[in-house]
Amino acid sequence: MSLTELSYYLRKFLPFGILILLIILILYYLVQLAILSIQPEQKTNISLDPVFGKIKPPILGKTTSSAGLNYTIDTLEGTPITATSSADVYFLPTSPVRFGYREKIYLMAKTLGFDTEVVKHKLEGKEAVFKDENQTLTIDITNFNFTYEYSFENHPDIFEGAQAPDKTISISNAIEFLKTVDRYxxxxTQGKTNAILIKYDPALRKIFLTKEELSANMIEIDFYRPDMGSYIVVSPEYYNSQNYVMMVQSSSGYKIVKAQVHFYEKSEAQIGIYPIKTGDAAWQALKTGKGWAIQNPNVLRDVVIKEMFMGYLDPDIYQEYLQPVYVFLGENNFVAYVPAVADEYFIE
Structure with a gap:
């Protein structure tokens, strides 16, 4: 066969050869798809270790049910998103009454300006209360959580000469104060801090939030736990922490007018792994009143949810577990929480 003839037959039969090859490849992939379609679906194994058995859902104090509102989701995803299949739940052990607590609570009271030679504490259950005509201090004698309030509304003179608070200096002063009362x-120390600028009008006896340092005469420094892995920690009020120091700054120093630490140590040894609600289940729980409306300052009836994620609720009142919640952020500063652990693992 000459080269001319070979070239002729190649040109004649090459398209048929390519077509046959394509048919074979198509048949091969169809057979592979058929095999995959008849194989049983592989189930994802979820690592669980619910060591505490059924647990109580999170406890929140001054909140209202998420029921009675009309919810619409308008997130980037457009649908509820499942955060994860399982998550850690941490045990919060109780603290016994500590030996020598009396010395410590009197040191705390003296630091805050109480004349402890005159003002003595009253024990109300596990709380020691110091009170005079200007201020009140309540201390839990088991863990030294405390709440302090100075009646600055009755003392407008402390705002005479008040300076615009510097955020960096105020954070340093707040840390110094917590170290001084030995409740830091x-x-x-590992979590974030947040500075909130405040303007107090002594004539109106009202507090206003402001973003302008020059118009502020008070500042609140909030302290938070560090993130739990890839999940943030949220407080019972979301926009404010239950661990804070509020002060007035002047040329002569600073005056603490409010302060609180309600912090419960978590166990690093006692950790359970619990299944988490799907995003759809959390969304239904929100709509059916099985969540909490944490913030609804405009008293909205129709709520548009713009963001949904999971975080850990840092409690301000004692409960046995530090556990996750789904967080729903809406327009006009609306915030709602839904317990994230699957319902079948909660004590009814």
Whole structure:
């Protein structure tokens, strides 16, 4: 066969050869798809270790049910998103009454300006209360959580000469104060801080939030736990922490007018792994009143949810577990929480 003839037959039969090859490849992939379609679906194994058995859902104090509102989701995803299949739940052990607590609570009271030679504490259950005509201090004698309030509304003179607070200096002063009263837990040293500028009008006896340092005459420094892995920690009020120091700054120093630490140490040894609600289940729980409306300042009836994610609720009142919640952020500063652990693992 000459080269001319070979070239002729190649040109004649090459398209048929390519077509046959394509048919074979198509048949091969069809057979592979058929095999995959008849194989049983592989189930994803979820690592669980619910060591505490059924647990109580999170406890929140001054909140209202998420029921009675009309919800619409308008997130980037457009649908509820499942955060994860399982998550850690941490045990919060109780603290016994500590030996020598009396010395410590009197040191705390003296630091805050109480004349402890005159003002003595009253024990109300596990709380020691110091009170005079200007201020009140309540201390839990088991863990030294405390709440302090100075009646600055009755003392407008402390705002005479008040300076616009510097955020950096105020954070440093707040940390110094917590160290002085010996209630600056290690986890709070590792978490973020947030400075909130405040303008107090002594004539109106009202507080206003402001973003302008020059118009502020008070500042609140909030302290938070560090993130739990890839999940943030949220407080019972979301926009404010239950661990804070509020002060007035002047040329002569600073005056603490409010302060609180309600912090519960978590166990690093007692950790359970619990299944988490799907995003759809959390969304239904929100709509059916099985969540909490944490913030609804405009008293909205129709709520548009713009963001949904999971975080850990840092409690301000004692409960046995530090556990996750789904967080729903809406327009006009609306915030709602839904317990994230699957319902079948909750005590009814």
């Amino acid at each position: 837990p290690a986890e709070l």
